[in-house]
Amino acid sequence: MSGARHVDVGGAAPYRIAIGDGLLRDGAALASHVRGRHAFLVSDANVAPLYARDVADAIQAARPDVRCIVSCMPAGESAKTLDRFGELLRELADFGATRDACVFALGGGVVGDIAGFAAACWMRGIDCVQLPTTLLAMVDSSVGGKTAVDLPQGKNLVGAFHPPRAVFADTATLRTLPDRELRAGLAEVVKYGAIRDDAFLDWLDAHAEALLARDAGALAEAIARSCAHKAAIVERDPLEHGERALLNFGHTFAHAIETEQGYGGLNHGEAVAVGMVRAAHLSTQLGLADAADARRLEALLARFGLPVEVPAGLAPDALVSRMRLDKKAAAGRLRFVVWRGAGRAEVLSDVPDDAVLAVL
Template sequence: MTRIVDVGGHAPYRIAIGDGLLSDGAALASHVRGRHAMIVSDAHVTPLYARGVADALQAANPGLRCMVTCIPAGESAKSLDRFAELLRELADFGATRDACVFALGGGVVGDLAGFAAACWMRGIDCVQLPTTLLAMVDSSVGGKTAVDLPQGKNLVGAFHLPRAVFADTATLRTLPDRELRAGLAEVVKYGAIRDAAFLDWIETHADALLARDADTLAEAIARSCAHKAAIVERDPFERGERALLNFGHTFAHAIETEQGYGGLNHGEAVAVGMVCAARLSARLGMAVADDTQRLAALLRRLGLPVDVPAGLDPAALVAHMRLDKKAIAGRLRFVLWSGAGAAQVVPDVAEAEALAALG
């Protein structure tokens, strides 16, 4: 069964969630308006799926010129140098304004390929083909594209909505356990920020999620995407409510940056960051300590870290937070909660409180 989530707003699109979607050439090709399709993937995903996607596209549209480009795997590929390389490849390919970029991979591929599509000839079509749980429930939806700088994560980018998203759950069967758990951190986030009943559901179905039960995973993806879709269609450019999706991310991005994108992966850092955000909420009197304990217990059950990695300088982490996109005029701004399903943006948090919340 294919589940569908429709994203409304000024440029509506559809998220399809199901098994075998990458082989549906007719559905994929229906979003290509011209004669050029570039499939961007990484060194892990390219040998598994890229040729099949290219073949499916060309079988459905024999006149289509299709190329595959492979980037290194990992967050370090989300750089200005790699972005420029993709633009040069689009130029050499002769991609016109009606070309389409297919982002086949995890969040790094989606962010980088989406940013290249946003900038080539001031914007060409992009179809997101997420192959990790984290990308399916988060980065492929909503049109945020970006690359990193040494000073911080996602500091250079653009909003560029996809024409469509195809989340082929069959790809989760080849996903390493660590990456599956990383995606579950973002699933937990949706329960934490806006749906206490969903958090209850995750607790009840934790074992099935870890066992990769196909129907349970598809349900988790669909419910997560529905929550994100509802938020981003109301606030596409993160001028208000959409900031709630960054629960835990201010801490997480600081950790990732300080580790040089070579320690915790994004989902692991978000798990730690959510616990820090919950702890900060309790320190500020917004929530009770039991809420933090419950969240940490669920994340541990899902095999995720909940403590800031040893050896990181708390002052350096706070310095990174000052450069976070949610900070205003150098003042720290966090997404916090008053318990499950009730998040809010809290401006002007004292640095001492943020330091104490690091544990």
């Protein structure tokens, strides 16, 4: 569509992120990524009634030779399981999907993760196009090729790196996004300022009201700047052997909270907000950053209506036990992304338990 912004992700498997209003109606652009004649559109019970049929029709109108079917899964993190993943594979088999089939992931991060994982595994890997419909998915999970499902023991423990062929972030879908989900996405937007770009935090503070009011220009700018930051990191470290770990700022705390709550309490963005504040306070506890830095981050997140305290009823010892199974732990030693102030994040290994417990 004209007027769309673009962010290119380089590396061994380059692709383009398109950001703009009305992208889901551009059947020609969507269909251009279907190399064969099978398009498998995965969505969930919240998103499918709003957009799935229109997307499928747009693809087929542009490419009448393509068969496009819709698979609708339950909404929410609790659906991101091995059983649901197996159901998607069986549907691909029943569909007769060939090696040149394309999976379209239409929804938030849950849909993107599980549909992308199915694409990564079907016939050892077929094409996937990410169609994120939440702010959080637009700026985070749809970019970078991480795909996964959860286990009861932890979040995203089973998965694969599988870069998409393309990402279409249609900002029109944000108009139907619940307020809570919009705020959750803003947590991940704030993260980019926290780890890489102090000036971006100032921009977010200055445009907080416009972002919460869903101003189209402000949202597009926030998405583009966030995606550009992530793209730059992913290009240099596609498999998270180094710098990419910085994207996990706050996530070790967040995943422990989500898992301990059985994926039924804070949503991911809310948990990340709490986790980033804990990581900032941990940095202060370890003498790496000034307490004023943590207070500044906490105030910005609170301005966006996000939680900043660990939910009541979660035992610190239980959360630390969850962290030991986190993918970001190394040989059972706690490893965290900390900062030396806004925009200056780093990975720190062998963090003492007592320091973590002190901020929980």
